[in-house]
Amino acid sequence: MNVLKFGGTSVGSVESIKQVINIIEEHRRNDTDIAVVFSAMGGVTNQLIEIGRMATNGNTDYSELVRRIEDRHFNVVKALIPVKEQSKVFAGIRGVINELEDLLRGVSLIRELSARTLDLITSFGERLSTLVITECIKSRGLAAQFCDARTIIKTDDQFGHAEVNYTLTNQLIQDYFGKSTALQLITGFIASTEKGETTTLGRGGSDYTASIIGAALNADIIDIWTDVDGMMTADPRKVPNAFNIPTITYAEAMELSHFGAKVIYPPSLQPAFARNIPVRVLNTFNPTHEGTVVSRTAERRQYTITGISSIDDIALVNVQGSGMIGVAGVSAKLFGVLARYRISVILISQASSEHSICFAIDPKSAERVKAILDDEFSVEVTHGHIDNITIERDLSVIATVGEGMKKSSGIAGKLFSVLGKNGVNIVAVAQGSSEINISVVINKNNLSKALNAIHNVFFQSEARVLNLYLVGTGLIGSTLLRQIRDQFEYLRTERLLKVCLVGVSNTKKMLLAPKGIGLDDWRERVLTEGVTTSLPAFVEQIKYYNLPNSVFIDCTSDKDIVQFYESLLDGNISVVTPNKVANSGPYSEYRRLQRTALNRGVKFLYETNVGAGLPIINTLQGLMTAGDRFLKIEAILSGTLSYIFNTFRSGSKFVDVVREAKEKGYTEPDPREDLSGMDVARKILILAREAGFALEPEDVTIKNLLPQACIDAPSIPAFFDELENNNAYFESLLTEAEAQNEKLRYVATFENGKVEIALKTVGADHPFYSLSGADNIVSFTTERYKERPLVVKGPGAGAEVTAAGVFADVVSIGSYLA
Numbered sequence: 001m002n003v004l005k006f007g008g009t010s011v012g013s014v015e016s017i018k019q020v021i022n023i024i025e026e027h028r029r030n031d032t033d034i035a036v037v038f039s040a041m042g043g044v045t046n047q048l049i050e051i052g053r054m055a056t057n058g059n060t061d062y063s064e065l066v067r068r069i070e071d072r073h074f075n076v077v078k079a080l081i082p083v084k085e086q087s088k089v090f091a092g093i094r095g096v097i098n099e100l101e102d103l104l105r106g107v108s109l110i111r112e113l114s115a116r117t118l119d120l121i122t123s124f125g126e127r128l129s130t131l132v133i134t135e136c137i138k139s140r141g142l143a144a145q146f147c148d149a150r151t152i153i154k155t156d157d158q159f160g161h162a163e164v165n166y167t168l169t170n171q172l173i174q175d176y177f178g179k180s181t182a183l184q185l186i187t188g189f190i191a192s193t194e195k196g197e198t199t200t201l202g203r204g205g206s207d208y209t210a211s212i213i214g215a216a217l218n219a220d221i222i223d224i225w226t227d228v229d230g231m232m233t234a235d236p237r238k239v240p241n242a243f244n245i246p247t248i249t250y251a252e253a254m255e256l257s258h259f260g261a262k263v264i265y266p267p268s269l270q271p272a273f274a275r276n277i278p279v280r281v282l283n284t285f286n287p288t289h290e291g292t293v294v295s296r297t298a299e300r301r302q303y304t305i306t307g308i309s310s311i312d313d314i315a316l317v318n319v320q321g322s323g324m325i326g327v328a329g330v331s332a333k334l335f336g337v338l339a340r341y342r343i344s345v346i347l348i349s350q351a352s353s354e355h356s357i358c359f360a361i362d363p364k365s366a367e368r369v370k371a372i373l374d375d376e377f378s379v380e381v382t383h384g385h386i387d388n389i390t391i392e393r394d395l396s397v398i399a400t401v402g403e404g405m406k407k408s409s410g411i412a413g414k415l416f417s418v419l420g421k422n423g424v425n426i427v428a429v430a431q432g433s434s435e436i437n438i439s440v441v442i443n444k445n446n447l448s449k450a451l452n453a454i455h456n457v458f459f460q461s462e463a464r465v466l467n468l469y470l471v472g473t474g475l476i477g478s479t480l481l482r483q484i485r486d487q488f489e490y491l492r493t494e495r496l497l498k499v500c501l502v503g504v505s506n507t508k509k510m511l512l513a514p515k516g517i518g519l520d521d522w523r524e525r526v527l528t529e530g531v532t533t534s535l536p537a538f539v540e541q542i543k544y545y546n547l548p549n550s551v552f553i554d555c556t557s558d559k560d561i562v563q564f565y566e567s568l569l570d571g572n573i574s575v576v577t578p579n580k581v582a583n584s585g586p587y588s589e590y591r592r593l594q595r596t597a598l599n600r601g602v603k604f605l606y607e608t609n610v611g612a613g614l615p616i617i618n619t620l621q622g623l624m625t626a627g628d629r630f631l632k633i634e635a636i637l638s639g640t641l642s643y644i645f646n647t648f649r650s651g652s653k654f655v656d657v658v659r660e661a662k663e664k665g666y667t668e669p670d671p672r673e674d675l676s677g678m679d680v681a682r683k684i685l686i687l688a689r690e691a692g693f694a695l696e697p698e699d700v701t702i703k704n705l706l707p708q709a710c711i712d713a714p715s716i717p718a719f720f721d722e723l724e725n726n727n728a729y730f731e732s733l734l735t736e737a738e739a740q741n742e743k744l745r746y747v748a749t750f751e752n753g754k755v756e757i758a759l760k761t762v763g764a765d766h767p768f769y770s771l772s773g774a775d776n777i778v779s780f781t782t783e784r785y786k787e788r789p790l791v792v793k794g795p796g797a798g799a800e801v802t803a804a805g806v807f808a809d810v811v812s813i814g815s816y817l818a
């Protein structure tokens with residue numbers, strides 16, 4: 001025997017009732033023995049309560065509402081029952097409605113609505129829906145029978161939430177079903193006392209009916225038909241990546257639903273659980289979906305946790321004081337008081353110091369609770385045994401639930417780590433000794449970020465989302481986006497990393513879209529949907545979104561943008577940049593950014609500050625971490641100058657070679673940065689700092705290559721003109737070197753705490769002689785690499801290699817956050 005139950009939305013309209021009838025007929029075709037329980041048509045129970053109130057107040061407008069309820073049922077008859085048979089059914093409905101109207105007239109005369117009367121009034125919802133559906137099914141030739149549950153479910157007289165008398169009820173159900181072979185269509189929610197007074201079963205009432213009947217008949221399964229595909233790993237309105245849970249245990253369902261998962265109300269399924277009858281949650285509107293099976297044991301799972309749920313708004317009450325230490329009875333008194341005032345406690349946490357207890361409650365009762373406790377504990381407070389009782393508001397609780405958490409280590413660590421990395425402060429923690437629920441209290445404004453981050457990290461086969469904000473869509477920025485696009489699928493499937501571009505800004509327009517900007521059409525979208533660029537507004541918006549796993553990428557060479565890094569890092573947003581400005585300004589600023597990133601547990605990565613994509617900074621940091629000490633760094637750090645000296649031949653024009661370097665994407669946006677030595681100065685300064693030396697920009701002496709007229713040129717085109725005018729000067733540098741069979745090299749050296757940059761000529765025996773293209777070379781002499789230095793060499797400028805270096809930094813943040 002299967003017991004089916006259809007909820008309010010499933011029987012809410014003609015269309016959905018058709019769907020319900022299909023499902024029932026399908027079972028009959030398969031010869032499955034079934035009994036079916038129905039809720040009232042969606043919204044009717046609330047209307048009946050409203051009608052009851054109106055009648056009590058003598059407001060006769062309730063008649064209109066009654067009419068509407070009647071019409072809804074009539075309409076089902078009109079749509080689903082052949083015309084010839086309709087009048088008989090209309091009469092049946094009319095009879096029930098008359099009974100309701102008589103009752104309401106009585107209520108409006110006495111002007112009193114007892115819980116007993118309200119139960120009777122609300123009973124009409126299920127009585128009408130079940131009556132109508134029974135008639136529909138009978139009209140299709142099925143032997144169906146209307147069953148008023150008041151004749152088979154007996155309760156005490158706690159109207160509104162009556163207690164079932166199981167001995168009597170089980171006997172009545174078994175007798176009733178023993179006598180009948182017809183398909184039983186049963187009213188949910190309602191029951192009666194032994195004297196025959198109508199009662200209702202409270203929250204989750206129709207599920208309860210199904211569960212009581214299923215348990216009494218020892219059903220094989222109870223199917224709860226609703227309007228969603230079963231239970232999900234999280235509330236899909238808050239966590240878009242939430243997905244269906246195929247199987248769940250009773251205990252897990254209890255833990256999750258306590259925290260507001262609205263699909264089922266497990267206490268109402270208790271009779272089924274007690275007899276080990278599985279309960280299946282199915283979707284009337286998507287009947288082929290497997291839904292969720294709730295049973296004593298769930299099948300082996302892929303994930304350690306089963307689901308995440310939250311209570312969005314709670315208040316935390318803190319009771320603390322030295323007088324609580326080692327004194328038995330304080331908590332007994334505390335919770336005794338709360339029980340006496342019927343205050344439900346959502347979560348409790350006490351540190352083992354016994355110095356404080358905190359507990360979470362509905363914020364609506366916070367004021368009242370405070371007043372009650374102040375009063376009850378006034379003596380303790382006066383004597384200083386307890387400090388003032390305080391209340392914290394604007395908090396949420398998140399519960400991470402799963403049988404897989406039992407005796408499995410590292411789960412709390414993972415939970416706290418993902419919250420920490422995303423800057424979510426944990427206000428309180430509670431774990432039941434059942435070990436299937438860890439609950440954390442956090443600030444409400446971080447709820448969505450926290451839920452998504454936790455979901456992302458625990459449901460591993462789902463790729464972790466990395467949210468990117470990019471400023472600067474020039475050469476490097478746009479190359480980066482292209483590379484990410486081309487690698488998107490690989491990252492998703494092989495690295496479980498889902499890159500989501502959420503913000504883009506160029507100098508004119510910016511676009512922020514938390515649902516993501518396509519990697520194919522970002523340019524058009526920024527152009528058409530973007531608003532006027534404002535960096536402060538961009539940063540403000542990033543913080544407002546508060547998305548988990550966020551990375552800010554600066555692909556400009558802007559000086560003003562770096563002032564935002566600190567506040568971004570402080571807001572737990574990682575920063576990746578090829579822009580050298582931040583790291584080559586005052587040492588204190590460089591240091592502050594490092595510290596902030598460290599303190600916040602986020603990343604500030606800038607491998608491309610030196611040698612583009614070449615692993616120079618990572619190599620240096622690796623040596624430092626392992627305790628090596630730097631004696632000397634000697635390097636060629638300008639891709640542009642390297643290219644120029646490798647390409648410039650006497651007879652060719654210097655200016656043309658510089659133009660080529662610019663066209664190939666090697667130069668800074670303003671090539672004077674390269675030719676003046678400024679760019680190299682920044683890089684060697686950064687290397688020295690990474691090697692542990694607190695140098696300032698003034699400590700770097702630069703040998704400038706450029707004649708003054710080139711430097712003073714008012715614009716980049718004017719600068720190129722001046723280069724042309726000074727061709728003879730550059731040619732003379734070259735011929736001097738060639739005369740000695742040597743090559744021109746612009747070499748930066750860091751030694752004995754001093755930095756020097758100079759134009760040198762090197763012979764064929766020098767390691768810096770044989771470079772080509774835009775090669776960089778760095779030679780590290782350290783305590784451990786003293787005899788022969790560690791050398792990194794390769795192309796050190798250009799769009800592809802630089803963007804790839806930025807990309808690698810971004811991906812490493814993805815791995816770190818996982």
Ligand SMILES: NC(=O)c1ccc[n+]([C@@H]2O[C@H](COP(=O)([O-])OP(=O)(O)OC[C@H]3O[C@@H](n4cnc5c(N)ncnc54)[C@H](O)[C@@H]3O)[C@@H](O)[C@H]2O)c1
Binds near residue numbers: 472477505557578612
């Ligand atoms: N090209 C290389 O080989 C290379 C190598 C390593 C590092 N870098 C660094 O990469 C960065 C970008 O270089 P590029 O070659 O792409 O230069 P680029 O001039 O092509 O791109 C920079 C872009 O940033 C934009 N921009 C500047 N200020 C901005 C602001 N406040 N808001 C929004 N957009 C702004 C500019 O309009 C331009 O489109 C620079 O810091 C450079 O030093 C470049």
Ligand SMILES: N[C@@H](CCO)C(=O)O
Binds near residue numbers: 609668
């Ligand atoms: N303009 C730089 C790019 C790399 O930072 C260079 O030529 O080396």
Ligand code: NA
Binds near residue numbers: 611615616617805
């Ligand atoms: Na590098």
